[in-house]
Amino acid sequence: MPITKAFTTEIDYVSILDEHGNFDAQLGSDLISNDELVQLYEQMLTSRRFDEVAFKLQRSGRMGTYPQNMGQEATSLGAAFALEPHDWLVPCYRENTGLFHRGLPMEYILLHWMGDERGNQIPRELFMTPLAIPIGTQMLHATGLAWASKYRGESNIACTFFGDGATSEGDFHEAMNFAANLDIPVIFFCQNNHWAISVPGHIQCSAPTVAQRGVAYGMDCVQCDGNDIFAVTKVVKDAAQRARDNNRPTFIEAVTYRLGDHTTADDARRYRDEEEVEMWKTRDPMIRMRDHLKSLNLWNDSKEAAATEKAETLVAEAVKRAEEIAEQPVSEIFDSMYNTIDDPEMIRQRQTMRTSSIGQDPTQVESTEQVN
Amino acid sequence: MPITKAFTTEIDYVSILDEHGNFDAQLGSDLISNDELVQLYEQMLTSRRFDEVAFKLQRSGRMGTYPQNMGQEATSLGAAFALEPHDWLVPCYRENTGLFHRGLPMEYILLHWMGDERGNQIPRELFMTPLAIPIGTQMLHATGLAWASKYRGESNIACTFFGDGATSEGDFHEAMNFAANLDIPVIFFCQNNHWAISVPGHIQCSAPTVAQRGVAYGMDCVQCDGNDIFAVTKVVKDAAQRARDNNRPTFIEAVTYRLGDHTTADDARRYRDEEEVEMWKTRDPMIRMRDHLKSLNLWNDSKEAAATEKAETLVAEAVKRAEEIAEQPVSEIFDSMYNTIDDPEMIRQRQTMRTSSIGQDPTQVESTEQVN
Amino acid sequence: MANLTLVQAINLALVQEMEKDDRVIILGEDVGLNGGVFRVTEGLHKRFGGDRVVDSPLAESGIIGTSVGLAMAGLRPVPEIQFEGFLGPAYDQICTHAARMRTRTRGALTVPMTIRVPVGGGIHAPELHSDSPESIYTHTPGLKVVMPASPYDAKGLLISAIRDPDPVIYFEPKRIYRAFREEVPEDEYTIPIGKARVVAEGEEMTVISWGASVVQCMSAIEKSDRSIELIDLRTISPIDMETIETSVKKTGRVVIVHEAPKTCGVGAELSARIMEHCFLYLEAPVQRVTGFDTIMPYYKLELEYLPDTERISKAIDEVAVY
């Protein structure tokens, strides 16, 4: 027996509207209507405005650390657009554009980064989990959410977002493996933005593509241009159909780039070349989208000005709502810990938190001389 | 732009001596000398005898739970044979045959399962870590060991063994990913024996091959007949060379079968079909090897009888050594906890463990009336 | 009423809750056809099918992480971790996610899940099959931690755990899985989480324990001619200080018994709280009889490690005459 082939495979790369304005009409024509295109562009514009304002809020001490979405708007937006409103979105922290598209009021994101848990108190009907800070852990939740839908015979699926760095975590592997082997209708959407803070992509995955991570599980996998909203829309629609029809998961690698620092606490000049950033600026998904709209006569400078102004207003209003939210009662530290707070120790901690140290039993304190 | 190919790959299956006795002379001729072949067969025989005796020791209450190697002897044996004596072997718990080949006295394995840590006190010059009970965790240690060799410019590499079930754990993924991206000379050797206790292989990996797990990392990967010691030897030799020459890791899937229960605590009839077992019995690596030796006129019934007797003696002696080992001083519970035991609390716990409860400060006990 | 072992009582509770509520599903390694390595889920796969009793991949973080998702979607997953020694890979999903989800979302998402885990030593098992990590999870806010010491309690506590709207770790003391039988009602009943059980009343001293050690305490108390009150914690988090305080204020003397290492074990918390709540009543320092601050030894030496009747009796005598 000579050596035989145990397995062969190939992975597609999908691009529809490239950075030179080439548009593949065959693949792209029925994906997004003109009206939708305009709306999506306006949403990108709002998201980018949001980034700017959030950055300034951080710099002026009105908000904590913030990670900008700049340059990656097409990924989460295209995915959210391609899905149904009741499909779960399970984000990391760089998917504002998609979450806003789904209907998340912008102040939720602000509150989160302002250090206020109410930013995570997302209405159920939005089918969305809050931002995930620990990297790589939320894919398992998405898998569980999608599994529950399947178990109940419901039609909604889940789509979870994460970065290139996240694919190094063990939980990523376990989520992919559960989904593939137990036939769970979930989409794994990797935003490969080439960096995990200062660590370059090849330290996370030295394979030619990140997409081939999916091969390990016999999962459908595909690579697409993540700055091309058409390509993103197409691969997510295809994946959603596989999930809805056959409970099959898909792994998507969307190739994109983080145009800003990792977060406001980072200074990317310490570790990456300006040329690389400049090169990727020419592939900015917003430029590409605007040029395409213009080529279709759907957009012009006055529309841009009007949309920009509208975005500014929307963001300013959100900031106002976030900053003017009623103070959170301090007791909230305790009140949401359990469905019912009936442990006397916890009740006592809540009552005495500002007026007494917590180790002391009040009945004993009363029995001795009091100070203050 | 039509859809293009981002990546294509194929994975080899290597078989040299199949279950029908076909031998691929081109691939197999220079791999194992006749003398070596005989020795390897005798080692298989010893290992299988060891399994029988260990099983009886457990059944008669002289040993705890024990996992038999039966049916999988060719995998770890071929690998240990293909490697250099100073290459690290980082096993799970079903690789006795390979460990014995390297020179581990058999009583170490017995002591381990007799609940005695001295079974893990393996001499440094054997380059071997002890059996790993928690599934999937030891591949990271192998990766670290191999990394240290590379760091120091030493020539030894590491080879780690694990089952199909282990490839579901997150640590497996992290180890593969570290090795591939940081160029670490380690061999990942998966014994795909089709079962993880009662859970069938497709729950761990529903892809056509387990070998393709390696594709995720851009790692060299290969599938081989794990019951064919020639195939195992070849793929491990090739992998070792890649590791030694270029610090490249390899993922090997050796297809084999667990002929016995998972452990002595298991009853495989609860969950798997007798036919499946019967089918695999015809692929038993020992039968195949013996027939091959006979076809080469290297073996006959009287040699078999002599070798069996020798194996019986070797195993009996090992059992004697294990059972007659000096009792472990109880203080050993403490003595190996740290390089030096200087924490007074630990010293006190060690001193008073059998004579007093441990919460009490002896200076106080002395100051009060003593009982007993 | 049937005369059941602890394993049977758990099995019965699972069957009844699954009959009653199709949001309850079981997942874990070997829980299906095989019925679990301790046969706790025996018969469930046959009865409820592979969609509700799911053999999962061998991945503890995956088992708990997907259960978090299942629970957030409104199901009531009952994942099994095969041995407490394999909670390690699931630690992050338990403590970073399950425990925090309700409070970090201010109640928008919750995790009503019950993690079943065999726990503790004494069965001559291999490495990492004999530990007692309850303190780790008791130190983690957002979890409830339960450990029955009898078949009756096992059933009632498990039903409470499954119905609880928050994550519960349900530790099953494997040493007493089949050690004795007890009358267990056929009907469903609950034992409230957070309430200890006074196993025996007494005047001179309070002994506090949980899980398999309760049995050792009972035999030490039987051997003693003192009047000793025995409290079985049943729930380790939250701690029922009311029951403890009432007892200690009566007896003034306390021995705490657990298998886990002493330092930062649950015994430390009990001791500290007893001092805080009952300082003026204490006639002797609270005494701890525990595992040592060492790795749980392999089984040849495990009985040297585990608190036994002799060590408990010794402590009782020392505390009594302090």
Next chain:
Amino acid sequence: MANLTLVQAINLALVQEMEKDDRVIILGEDVGLNGGVFRVTEGLHKRFGGDRVVDSPLAESGIIGTSVGLAMAGLRPVPEIQFEGFLGPAYDQICTHAARMRTRTRGALTVPMTIRVPVGGGIHAPELHSDSPESIYTHTPGLKVVMPASPYDAKGLLISAIRDPDPVIYFEPKRIYRAFREEVPEDEYTIPIGKARVVAEGEEMTVISWGASVVQCMSAIEKSDRSIELIDLRTISPIDMETIETSVKKTGRVVIVHEAPKTCGVGAELSARIMEHCFLYLEAPVQRVTGFDTIMPYYKLELEYLPDTERISKAIDEVAVY
């Protein structure tokens, strides 16, 4: 002598140990070119190269698990976990492997590794960047746990940790990374692991703390007109009971301060041991001022959670007049 922040003192210790011993290598997320997100490893990549200062994949279990292998082979890895909130994924490799390797192999394999981890709250960081998990690792036999509260100690303790033949978790209180400077000798020196520091002597009461909270304690003590002894634990595991006992036998009154949740925190162990060692000397119950038994809140409320001077002062006064 140079006037250094805690970050600088750690950096200096790393540089000097790496110069001295080429078995010392650093690995972790962003420790290379970027110099760590807190700049603790600043300049090391340039100085020692990418083979000794390694940017690893984003995988904490991988960082610790490969470090276990590196250490078993005889190197002295100093892995960094970027924030204590991300110790979770590494929990199993730390507690199941690093902590157990020596004893399970009866010394044949050892793990001389130092895990550096920024710890604690108070810097307005996002979720999971402000926790205090020291009790978890103190409850785990086989580990040593260290937390400096000053630049001088930071250098000496880190050198001891790196040279220690066993695994050490070296927690870096991020709140005081740059909060103040201190004279730190240029030469190498060590501070023994397992020895507490008496920061201030006093007669009426003992206050025990560690890490960033030591600073709060100092200001509370300054504000008080009582004579208070302040002990900075420096090493949390093993606990220096000798220093504590000497102090408590003198003062008879104790306040313990830590950021971690109260239940099963290290304060519980200290309180229990103090009762065990000093029962007849105690004039008041040992008092704990700690984080609450809740999830560490997001930063808007974090100062409500962290023990502050006011709460510490209150406790001091209550204990004093008990």
